[in-house]
Amino acid sequence: MIISSLATALLASLLALGDGTPEAAAPRPQSAQQLLAASSPSDWRRVSPEDTLYLELDNGRVIIELAPQFAPAHVDNIRKLAREGYWDGLPVYRSHDNYVVEFGDPDGVGGTTRSIGSAKVSLPIEFSRPSAGLEFDLLPDPDGWAPQAGLVSGFPAARESEEGQAWLAHCYGTVGAGRDNPPDSGNGSALYVVIGHAPRHLDRNVTVVGRVLQGMELLSALPRGDGPLGIYRDRAQHVPIRSMLLASTLPEQQRVALEVLKTDSAVFRAVTETRRNRTGEWFHRPAGYIDLCNVSVPVREASPG
Amino acid sequence: MIISSLATALLASLLALGDGTPEAAAPRPQSAQQLLAASSPSDWRRVSPEDTLYLELDNGRVIIELAPQFAPAHVDNIRKLAREGYWDGLPVYRSHDNYVVEFGDPDGVGGTTRSIGSAKVSLPIEFSRPSAGLEFDLLPDPDGWAPQAGLVSGFPAARESEEGQAWLAHCYGTVGAGRDNPPDSGNGSALYVVIGHAPRHLDRNVTVVGRVLQGMELLSALPRGDGPLGIYRDRAQHVPIRSMLLASTLPEQQRVALEVLKTDSAVFRAVTETRRNRTGEWFHRPAGYIDLCNVSVPVREASPG
Numbered sequence: 001m002i003i004s005s006l007a008t009a010l011l012a013s014l015l016a017l018g019d020g021t022p023e024a025a026a027p028r029p030q031s032a033q034q035l036l037a038a039s040s041p042s043d044w045r046r047v048s049p050e051d052t053l054y055l056e057l058d059n060g061r062v063i064i065e066l067a068p069q070f071a072p073a074h075v076d077n078i079r080k081l082a083r084e085g086y087w088d089g090l091p092v093y094r095s096h097d098n099y100v101v102e103f104g105d106p107d108g109v110g111g112t113t114r115s116i117g118s119a120k121v122s123l124p125i126e127f128s129r130p131s132a133g134l135e136f137d138l139l140p141d142p143d144g145w146a147p148q149a150g151l152v153s154g155f156p157a158a159r160e161s162e163e164g165q166a167w168l169a170h171c172y173g174t175v176g177a178g179r180d181n182p183p184d185s186g187n188g189s190a191l192y193v194v195i196g197h198a199p200r201h202l203d204r205n206v207t208v209v210g211r212v213l214q215g216m217e218l219l220s221a222l223p224r225g226d227g228p229l230g231i232y233r234d235r236a237q238h239v240p241i242r243s244m245l246l247a248s249t250l251p252e253q254q255r256v257a258l259e260v261l262k263t264d265s266a267v268f269r270a271v272t273e274t275r276r277n278r279t280g281e282w283f284h285r286p287a288g289y290i291d292l293c294n295v296s297v298p299v300r301e302a303s304p305g
Numbered sequence: 306m307i308i309s310s311l312a313t314a315l316l317a318s319l320l321a322l323g324d325g326t327p328e329a330a331a332p333r334p335q336s337a338q339q340l341l342a343a344s345s346p347s348d349w350r351r352v353s354p355e356d357t358l359y360l361e362l363d364n365g366r367v368i369i370e371l372a373p374q375f376a377p378a379h380v381d382n383i384r385k386l387a388r389e390g391y392w393d394g395l396p397v398y399r400s401h402d403n404y405v406v407e408f409g410d411p412d413g414v415g416g417t418t419r420s421i422g423s424a425k426v427s428l429p430i431e432f433s434r435p436s437a438g439l440e441f442d443l444l445p446d447p448d449g450w451a452p453q454a455g456l457v458s459g460f461p462a463a464r465e466s467e468e469g470q471a472w473l474a475h476c477y478g479t480v481g482a483g484r485d486n487p488p489d490s491g492n493g494s495a496l497y498v499v500i501g502h503a504p505r506h507l508d509r510n511v512t513v514v515g516r517v518l519q520g521m522e523l524l525s526a527l528p529r530g531d532g533p534l535g536i537y538r539d540r541a542q543h544v545p546i547r548s549m550l551l552a553s554t555l556p557e558q559q560r561v562a563l564e565v566l567k568t569d570s571a572v573f574r575a576v577t578e579t580r581r582n583r584t585g586e587w588f589h590r591p592a593g594y595i596d597l598c599n600v601s602v603p604v605r606e607a608s609p610g
Contacts, residue, residue: 097522098477127589144446144594172403172502183589196525197477197502197599201583201592217402217529220501224522278506284432284488287506289449291596294502 029279032271036298039267044259045153046302047213051075052247052258053082055103055215057092058240062215063256064175067155069134070168071126071209074177077119077188078209082246084117086189091238095222096230098196102178103241104189116189125183126207131159131166137263140276141289145169145200149292151263154299155211156292158203168208171198171293175210195220198293213258213299257302271298334584337576341603344572349564350458351607352518356380357552357563358387360408360520362397363545367520368561369480372460374439375473376431376514379482382424383493383514387551389422391494396543400527401535403501407483408546409494421494430488431512436464436471442568445581446594450474450505454597456568459604460516461597463508473513476503476598480515500525503598518563518604562607576603 030038047065055062068075081087087104090113094102105113136150136159143149146158149169156174159166168174174194179186186207193212212219227233247255261268272295277286335343352370360367373380386392392409395418399407410418441455441464448454451463454474461479464471473479479499484491491512498517517524532538552560566573577600582591 095526097525141449144449144596145592181586199599200594200596201580201599203592205587205589220402221400221526221528223526275506281486282510284510287450287508289505291449291505294504294506 029274030270031280032274032298035267035270035274036261036300039261039265043262043265043267044300044302045262047258047260049248049250049255050079050246051210052255053078053210053244054247054250055087055244056242057218058242060215060218061256062218063213063258064210065154065213065258065260066210067153067168067208069153070129070155070157070166071177071207073120073123074126074186074188074207074209077123078191079246080119081116081189082244083249084119085243086114086116086119087241087244090114090241091235092219092222092241093225093235093238094192094229094231095195095225095239097224099194099199099230100192101195101219101222101230102190102192103239104178104191106235106238108180108190116187119187119189121187122184123187123207125186127183127204128165128167130164132164134159134166135264136166137268139272139290139292139295141291143292145203151268151295151297154260154263154297156295158292165204167204168211169198169292170194170200170202170208171211172196173212173216174208175212176202177207177209179206193219200293213260214256259300259302261298263297268297334579335575336585337579337603340572340575340579341566341605344566344570348567348570348572349605349607350567352563352565354553354555354560355384355551356515357560358383358515358549359552359555360392360549361547362523363547365520365523366561367523368518368563369515370459370518370563370565371515372458372473372513374458375434375460375462375471376482376512378425378428379431379491379493379512379514382428383496384551385424386421386494387549388554389424390548390550391419391421391424392546392549395419395546396540397524397527397546398530398540398543399497399534399536400500400530400544402529404499404504404535405497406500406524406527406535407495407497408544409483409496411540411543413485413495421492424492424494426492427489428492428512430491432488432509433470433472435469437469439464439471440569441471442573444577444595444597444600446596448597450508456573456600456602459565459568459602461600463597470509472509473516474503474597475499475505475507475513476516477501478517478521479513480517481507482512482514484511498524505598518565519561564605564607566603568602573602 051066053064092103093106138150156169177186178190225232356371358369397408398411443455461474482491483495530537581595
């Protein structure tokens with residue numbers, strides 16, 4: 001069965017570490033799992049509860065990390081909306097195959113369902129920002145969509161030098177602020193999450209506000225909408241949102257403490273290399289390449305205490 | 306709401322065609338929908354029933370086109386397996402988020418469930434083939450994973466000139482033959498379908514046998530498996546396959562006659578250009594790029610008669 005052998009290979013190389021016969025064969029490169037197991041606590045960054053959203057669905061919790069360094073005005077609005085319970089009881093109303101799910105007020109901003117409270121109705125666009133001042137961890141390979149691609153605090157990002165701009169990229173799990181035709185018509189009350197092959201053509205066309213750190217499968221496996229653009233025709237198909245809260249507003253024991261591997265660490269570079277050139281026993285021909293949206297930035301639950 | 310405006314823009318430009326005021330504004334480039342509406346019957350290729358599989362699930366039919374020009378031995382085996390009803394009653398046993406679903410005998414070839422009948426237990430690998438003799442429709446942009454990327458009969462493909470090889474690429478909807486560690490351990494009885502961001506690192510590591518033309522959402526929205534590699538831990542979660550049949554073995558009135566846009570047509574090149582540089586009213590900054598797995602090769606049901 002495909003890649004079941006990855007697990008076998010991992011197991012084999014883990015066993016090989018302890019078999020006492022290092023001279024038996026050339027040492028296999030360390031697996032991602034081994035590299036992560038050998039990481040030190042300082043290789044990880046604790047996600048701030050002020051930047052963490054819990055989207056609570058009937059079947060579980062989706063955890064989103066916000067990116068205030070790229071979209072400060074949108075993140076500020078989203079924090080207000082979450083604090084005031086804007087999304088509680090609203091639905092996921094769109095599930096567009098190989099593209100996005102979207103949630104918020106199905107009648108749109110100014111629709112019949114709900115006021116946005118103290119949040120702002122309109123915001124400046126935050127499609128990109130100056131790259132100066134950002135720690136940008138460049139990937140080793142070229143990117144087709146942008147002059148440079150890499151990671152900023154674990155978020156997939158791109159940049160160019162002509163205008164000196166950087167922006168967050170649309171990869172699997174990217175969260176953005178839906179908008180209408182006017183570029184500045186989004187305000188963070190309608191959010192979409194990428195569930196398919198990276199729609200990088202959306203980069204710099206819409207404000208990206210964060211990414212999903214945990215629970216993607218609760219969104220990606222939703223039944224697809226049968227209407228145009230994957231919108232559910234029948235409101236009975238809507239997926240109810242129990243609540244969407246900022247983690248900082250919950251008592252500490254109700255939070256999940258997540259950590260993201262630092263993308264300027266040697267561990268991250270080594271893990272990425274295991275994915276650029278896979279050496280598991282299953283693999284026949286390593287790719288020698290990785291694209292931005294194939295990079296996986298490891299996330300873990302912090303050990304208690 | 307995101308991209309709902311695409312529909313609006315389409316509608317607007319369709320209306321603009323008939324409003325009698327061509328001097329009112331510079332003509333908008335034609336949309337993909339307009340280009341397809343203006344295509345001629347000779348721009349389309351009818352899919353052969355000998356190359357068409359119907360995977361029948363409880364909630365609908367998934368239609369797969371086989372690629373005998375790339376994997377003749379595997380396709381031959383798959384046709385035998387389909388004719389002999391190999392998959393009927395077997396399940397989808399794996400649903401791995403952002404990766405693949407896989408179906409066949411959950412106990413593996415030689416497992417307890419089922420004999421493979423007159424099909425061959427082992428086959429030569431068909432990871433690539435000589436590019437000579439293939440009509441390869443090159444895309445305009447560079448590809449990170451391969452020296453050249455393009456389409457062969459509507460299948461996403463890549464090639465290189467050093468060894469003169471071409472191969473099918475792992476994009477959303479690509480169907481491949483699962484295998485174990487030995488490269489030649491696949492025989493087409495276990496099939497996987499890509500449901501996430503393109504895992505192009507699998508290219509030339511496994512035999513690709515076709516692609517899904519219709520019904521992807523029946524596979525991509527399956528609940529994710531909770532075991533390692535997305536395998537359902539509990540067999541009660543298995544998704545039953547009613548049957549998987551070769552279309553040519555069904556009476557004609559039970560078939561769906563599908564047509565694929567020819568990728569050497571001017572219409573296809575123009576449609577792809579509308580996706581490389583989106584000009585709908587929603588778009589702010591066209592990408593000027595498209596990657597192989599963002600290309601969409603149009604598929605339609607042939608008009609009756």
